[in-house]
Structure formats: C-alpha cells, structure tokens
Amino acid sequence: xxxxxxxxxxxxxxxxxxxxxxxxFISPLVPFAAMRNLQNSRPRMLxxxxxGQYLGLKxxxxxxxxxxxxxxxxxxxxxxxxxxxxxxxxxxATDSWRWAEEQHDERLEHQLRAxxxxxxxxxxxDALLNKLLSCNKKKIFFWHHFDQRGFLPKSWLVVLTHLxxxxxxxxxxxxxxxxxxxxxxxxxxxxxxxxINLGLCLGAYRDFSCLLQESKEISARLQHLVLANDSTxxxxxxxxxxxxxxxxxxxxxxxxxxxxxITDSIERNAYHLxxxxxxANRPLLQDKAWNNFWQKFEIKESKDELIDNCEIGLxxxxxxxxxxxxxxxxxxxxxxxxxxTDDELEQFEVRELHGINLxxxxxxxxxxxxxxxxxxxxxxxxxxSLSTPIPLTELKQFLKPEDNNxxxxxxxxxxxxxxxx
Numbered sequence: 001x002x003x004x005x006x007x008x009x010x011x012x013x014x015x016x017x018x019x020x021x022x023x024x025f026i027s028p029l030v031p032f033a034a035m036r037n038l039q040n041s042r043p044r045m046l047x048x049x050x051x052g053q054y055l056g057l058k059x060x061x062x063x064x065x066x067x068x069x070x071x072x073x074x075x076x077x078x079x080x081x082x083x084x085x086x087x088x089x090x091x092x093a094t095d096s097w098r099w100a101e102e103q104h105d106e107r108l109e110h111q112l113r114a115x116x117x118x119x120x121x122x123x124x125x126d127a128l129l130n131k132l133l134s135c136n137k138k139k140i141f142f143w144h145h146f147d148q149r150g151f152l153p154k155s156w157l158v159v160l161t162h163l164x165x166x167x168x169x170x171x172x173x174x175x176x177x178x179x180x181x182x183x184x185x186x187x188x189x190x191x192x193x194x195x196i197n198l199g200l201c202l203g204a205y206r207d208f209s210c211l212l213q214e215s216k217e218i219s220a221r222l223q224h225l226v227l228a229n230d231s232t233x234x235x236x237x238x239x240x241x242x243x244x245x246x247x248x249x250x251x252x253x254x255x256x257x258x259x260x261x262i263t264d265s266i267e268r269n270a271y272h273l274x275x276x277x278x279x280a281n282r283p284l285l286q287d288k289a290w291n292n293f294w295q296k297f298e299i300k301e302s303k304d305e306l307i308d309n310c311e312i313g314l315x316x317x318x319x320x321x322x323x324x325x326x327x328x329x330x331x332x333x334x335x336x337x338x339x340x341t342d343d344e345l346e347q348f349e350v351r352e353l354h355g356i357n358l359x360x361x362x363x364x365x366x367x368x369x370x371x372x373x374x375x376x377x378x379x380x381x382x383x384x385s386l387s388t389p390i391p392l393t394e395l396k397q398f399l400k401p402e403d404n405n406x407x408x409x410x411x412x413x414x415x416x417x418x419x420x421x
Contacts, residue, residue, distance in 0.1 A: 010075035011035060017084040018091065026101075033100035034091055039072050041096070049073035064090035113198060113299055118207035123194035125211055131191050132218055137169035140212075140222060141245075144204040144229040146197055148419045150178035151412050154405035155234050157181070161188045162238035163245075168226075173204045199299035201229035202275060202310040209294040212285075222285055224249055228277040232359075232373040233409065237402025240372035248279055248328055257284035257323045259315070262373060263334075263358045263366070264327035268308065272315035273325055274359060275307075277373070289321035329371050334358055341365040347388045363391070367398045379410065380417060 015032035039046060050073045067083055068090040091097050119125045132140070141163050145152060152172075161184075164170045170190045175197035177185070185192055195204055205227045212218055212225070226245070234241045244262075252258050258281050261273030284290050293314055300306050315325055327333075331353065334341055341362045345351070348361045358366060359375045360382060367374065378391050392410075399406065 007075060014071065014075045014084060014087075018088045021085060021088050027104060030097070030100045030104050031088075031091060033103060034094065034096040035072055035075075037096040037099065038068075038091075038094065042069075042072075045069065046073040118210040121196045121198060121203075121207050122211065128191070128193050129211060129215060129218075132169070132171075132212075133215060135169045135191070136221070137167065138221055138223040139168045139226075139249075140171060140224070141168040141226045142171045142173065142205070142208050142228065144201040144227075145172055145174040145177070146200075146230065147176075147413075147416050149416050150174075150176045150181060151416055152177060152181035152185075153230070153233060153409040153413065155403070155409050156230065157184055158405065159234045159238045159241050160185070160190060162242060164188050164190055166242055168245075171208070173208065200303065200306055201231070202306045203299045204229075205275070205278075206294050206297050206299065206310070209290075213291055213294070219286060223254070223282045224252075225280045225285055226277065227275070227280075229275070231276045231377070232375050233379075233406065234372055235367065235374055235398060235403055235406070236372060236400050239402070240370065244328060244370070244372050245279075251326070252279065252281045253283070253324070254281060255283065257281065257287045257290070257318075258326065259284055259318055259323060260326045260328065262328050262371065264325070264330050265357055266331070266354050267357055268312060269354055270312045270316055271319065271325075272312040273327060274357075275311040275314075276359070276375070278314075284318075284323060287321070287323065289318055289323060293317050329358065329366055329369055331356060331358060334362060334365055334369065338362075338365040338369055340368065348383065348385055364394065364398075376413065380414070 012028070012032060015028040015035065018031040019026055019028040046069070049070060053070070053074055064086045067086040071083060071087050122128060141160075143156075143160060152174075160170050160172065170188075171193055172185055172190055173193045173195050175195060177192070182192065193208065195207065199206065208227075209225075212222070248260050252260050259273060260279045261275075262277045263274045265272060265274055280290065297310055297313070300309060319325060344362045344365055345356060350356055350361055356362070359373075360378060363374060363378045374395075379395070382388075382391055
C-alpha cells in the first residue's frame, strides 16, 4: 500500500512536469489521466519493465516511446528534465492523451455550466468585486457585450462614457474586446468584466447578480442596478438615453421592490419585461425573490430555454412575489398613444396582443415616442414580410447629427454577424 501511494505521488509530480512543458497551459489532470489509462492498458508489460529495472537492466533514454513506458513502470525514476520531455513527446501522440483531453474538456464544460459556479465563469472575480467596492457609487449600469471580432459599436461607447460621467458605475461584461475598445473603456474609468460566454446575456446577468450578493457593503450602498445588453443600438447620441434612464429612476419607487424595463410583452402567453434593459431598485435588490431567482436560475443551452426560464421566468417569479413591474413604453401605452402602431403591426399581420413584440414590429412607433434604443435584429434579420420595406431603408428619417457613428457601426456589425470562420 505504501509503495502504491509513493507511485501515485510520483505520477502526480510527473504530470505537473509534463504540464509545465506545454507552451499553452494545460491542466496536469490531462497527462495524469493519460498515463493512468496507459498503465491500466499494459499491466503485464509494466510489471516486466519494473522487474528489469530492479535487476539493473540498462534503459534506452533517447527513445521517447521507451522512455514513456519505462517511466510509466516507475514514475519515481523521473529525476531530470530530459526524461519528462522525452515522455511528453511520446505521450501526446497516443490515443490516451486525446481521450484525456476530451474527458477534461467535457468535465470543464460541465463545471462551467453548473449553476453554483458563477465565479468559474468570471475572470478574477475577487479583483472585480474589489473594483466595485472601491468605486463607491450608488448606481451600476451593467452592459453585456459579445462580438466574434471583439468590436464594440462607437455609438454605444459614447453612451457608456457619458453614463460614467453622469455618476453611474459602468461595467462592461465581455468574452473578448478588441484592443481599441478595451483601451477606450479603461481610459473612461469603465470596469471591464471578462467572462466565458455561456448563457448569453441572461447568463451574464445571473453571474454578476450572484457576485454582487457576496458583498453586504455593495448591497447596502446600491440604489439602482441596470442590466442591459448589446442587442440594441442607441439612437440620437447619449442625451436621449441618459434622459430615459433618469426618467425611469424618477418613476421607480424607493420604498417598495420594483423592476422596470423599456418594453413589456405577453409573447408566449406570459407577461414579462423584455431583458435588453432592466432596472432594479434598492428594495428589490434586497428582496429574497430577486436573490433567490438568480441563485437558482440554471444556464441552459438553447436561447428559447433561456428566454422561458430567465426573461419570462424572472418577471413571473417577481409578479408572484408581489413585486411591481413597469415598462417605460408599455404595450398598452404604445397601442393607446401612438396611432401609427396599428399600421406597423398590420404589415406583419399581427392582430393579437400575445403576438406583439413592440421592439421588433412597432419599432418606428417606439422611436416616435422617444425610445432611445433600436434592436439590431430589426436592421439585420427581421422576419420578412411582402408588405414591409427593408428597415434599413426607413432608418434615415429617425437619425440625427449625433448618430454620425452609426453608419460605421452598422458596417462593422454586418461583417461580424456574417463572419464564416
């Protein structure tokens, strides 16, 4: 038993040495699993090699494959750098190595998707938490970003920069930003939260909300939290957007728990606030219903499941707990106040309330009412209709001089969305 324990420890040390030889990081668990698999596949051969070593037979260290099997027979013999390097050369060419890599990747993927592992999906969560604490601000604007090339629209950059100046602590969550975007954000004092892109924006909302719950100091200080994503583009520059947020803050109660959004919907026969921008007030952030929802929410593979379980699920859970929900441009309000909406919906053959998605099918009515955001889906892949013009051809009438960055943003987004490799 003592000898087996010694062999196991030696194998672990050898695994670490092999891992250190890799130019890109690989977990020591991969070489360890590969070597254990090889040991189990050739027990008699290894027994013979051990006997030969015991009898003092000479080993041929210049042959990678012989070195590998010799060290598998007796890992304790790996006492210099040459031997692990030779073994590594032979080990990576085996089926056992490929199997071990696949098993490790599957295990890591499973761990990253586990609900409890929000810290594992965030890069340096303690450093992020310390930044949030040191900023000492009462309003956080959390914005989730994803682009295959790391491109960040300049129209959003201008808005985020102005929000930071207006007293919001802006946090940009992304799995990858290009160098120019990262430099511009850091120059404005905006906090960057690097995160593995699992669960889309809703998964990012979940992990950030769980991290905030770790700090009683932040929870006691925070008055408003906005969770937003890059599925929209801001129009009219920063002023309309900031004015909208300011109005939402003024409307929301500071006494009772409340969640507000830009638009609401009853698609899928369930009332919900659309998740591209949500604002929670202080009583809600301290409410058990809010905290419990994010702790229990499981990140799923499909977008439909995420919408059902999170976007709709959050609103439904809060409604059931007596939390007030409100929309800046509510379904009822837009239908009553904007006469052109009915004509827009008619073009899409939408004739029932549960079929209405204001942000997609009544986007012109929303912009006329002052909504500062336009869904990218409207411009790039809106549901085709024979009676509906291409939305990009109708956008110009809504643009102002402050939208001078929009043309370049749309050009770059088109390239990112249709990147084939």
